[in-house]
Amino acid sequence: MANKSKMDGSIGAKNKQIILAAAEKAFASFGFKGTSVQQIADEAQLPKTNILYYFKSKQGLYVALLQDIMSLWNSRFDRVTAADDPAESLADYVAEKMTMSRTHPQASKIFAMEVLNGAPYLNKYFNTEHVAWMNGRVAIIQSWIEQGKMAAIDPTYLLFHIWACTQHYADFSAQITSLLGKSMKRADFEEATRQVIKLVLSGCELDIPRKYQE
Amino acid sequence: MANKSKMDGSIGAKNKQIILAAAEKAFASFGFKGTSVQQIADEAQLPKTNILYYFKSKQGLYVALLQDIMSLWNSRFDRVTAADDPAESLADYVAEKMTMSRTHPQASKIFAMEVLNGAPYLNKYFNTEHVAWMNGRVAIIQSWIEQGKMAAIDPTYLLFHIWACTQHYADFSAQITSLLGKSMKRADFEEATRQVIKLVLSGCELDIPRKYQE
DNA sequence: CAAAAAGTAGACCATATGGTCAGTTTTTTG
DNA sequence: CAAAAAACTGACCATATGGTCTACTTTTTG
Structure with missing residues (x-):
């Protein structure tokens, strides 16, 4: 109900996963402040604006990642x-x-x-x-x-x-x-x-x- | 021989201690990248340039602090x-x-x-x-x-x-x-x-x- | 006490960075 | 297949920040 086509294997969901994985790698190595959105973009092989398209802000991405991690x-x-x-x-x-x-x-x-x-x-x-x-x-x-x-x-x-x-x-x-x-x-x-x-x-x-x- | 008047109770040594203490507090809370020299300066109640006068760079201060810590x-x-x-x-x-x-x-x-x-x-x-x-x-x-x-x-x-x-x-x-x-x-x-x-x-x-x- | 050394500090700058915008392309859907 | 939604992206900008430069003041020292 909440998420219709976003959670599927749709292109958006896949990219979110790619971005989260890239963010995990970068944040783990350099911390929140030490990681730039550009670094995450490079790691994910996506343009920077694309990252900000899926996650409102760097902080938003971080929080989403943290949530992901807690569920682990x-x-x-x-x-x-x-x-x-x-x-x-x-x-x-x-x-x-x-x-x-x-x-x-x-x-x-x-x-x-x-x-x-x-x-x-x-x-x-x-x-x-x-x-x-x-x-x-x-x-x-x-x-x-x-x-x-x-x-x-x-x-x-x-x-x-x-x-x-x-x-x-x-x-x-x-x-x-x-x-x-x-x-x-x-x-x-x-x-x-x-x-x-x-x-x-x-x-x-x-x-x-x-x-x-x- | 190496340090004549610098390690004494001289004004310089005292300030270095103040700065190291301020840096310890700031770095512990926000990490290396997350801490600005200005923050350390505020914490130490000294102008920013003064910090850079005693320690060549932010990194230099960090390394000095790390050394201090290791000796503990x-x-x-x-x-x-x-x-x-x-x-x-x-x-x-x-x-x-x-x-x-x-x-x-x-x-x-x-x-x-x-x-x-x-x-x-x-x-x-x-x-x-x-x-x-x-x-x-x-x-x-x-x-x-x-x-x-x-x-x-x-x-x-x-x-x-x-x-x-x-x-x-x-x-x-x-x-x-x-x-x-x-x-x-x-x-x-x-x-x-x-x-x-x-x-x-x-x-x-x-x-x-x-x-x-x- | 005068010269040198040490300490203080404001102005300034190049760079990096988070984030916005506007426009384009691709995909989905009725 | 056309309209709408989603995805993509380069150009751009305001801000923060590390660090330099220059000039001034205080302290030390011969």
Whole structure:
């Protein structure tokens, strides 16, 4: 109803995707202010005016991109319940987040930059949907603790640390690449995933699910 | 010999400090490109030309600031030895890094932004001094493991995760503030520190030193 | 105390950049 | 197939910004 021919495979929708992809690449490398519309245009191989045709302004493009990125964050962990197994649920969540860091590092970087700068465009989201999500997750972890399924770890901090460790592999890849002497490949991410899972689960006094052992 | 009257309490040195402090605040909030020399001048309450008088260019000021920041990272962990106690050494390191996140969040943010953007100005440092530091620390942790003092955790990943968790509290403070409904005070940082120490040490199968229990 | 060095500051400029406009071409649709 | 809608694009503009130049004032020093 809202969007009739715009969301289809129509030429407009396709171009929007191209532009968003180009913007993601550029913003991740140079930040919002550091990226010019011209750069995005070059990356997208479209004239500059075309960019402004699809997105009212540079800021409009940025906000649209940010929205796109936030929807990527959706995970199976959103739908976990008190009846689920904490070890498997948490391990799966870590693994999913690590996969995101590997496959969408630019999205992670843009998100990080936005938060670093005080989250001017995400504050509203943080104070509404995100808090609600958080409360839901915390309640479930708390109930796992009360059921004696895992050690009494503050669920809020637990989530902070999962985010910190997993996102680190995307956000700080430049540092990691220097220190490892090579950029991380799929196998390295798998090893890193095992390490994070081990860390997180041992912090919760949980056993590592078979599928994540070695 | 190199600097005679410049490094003293002379008017020049004092102004440089004022400018660096102003630049730290501005760059942390808006990034390198997002910060104008005029903004820094306003923050420092000095005319713009004065900034360019002390630092050849905006980039020069940024590099000087980055150098300043890197020197802050020095820690007792730099001088730890194979004879030291891993539990105490690691717990102290985490505690020190958490204190840095609380007292110098802007420095942490600038560092994060630099790395996020591919570390253009830090790459040289990463590939030399930083690798050397890393190799030294990894060797010591490895020897702790060989001495049976701690579980066999990959030291490289261990350090990555310590950095990730501790720096997270500075870099993602905007998100944390929203989710906690208030900005973290000293007491919150102390609690967070205990949580990180618990996580890291349990990952290494180490007992928490008395001074960090409750 | 006079000369030199250091510090201060307004005027100015070249460039880059976000964004508008007006006109054209292509695609869709009744 | 013609009219309308969507897509495209070069020309243009106002503004912001990094940085220079020149001249003036204050501080240091021999």
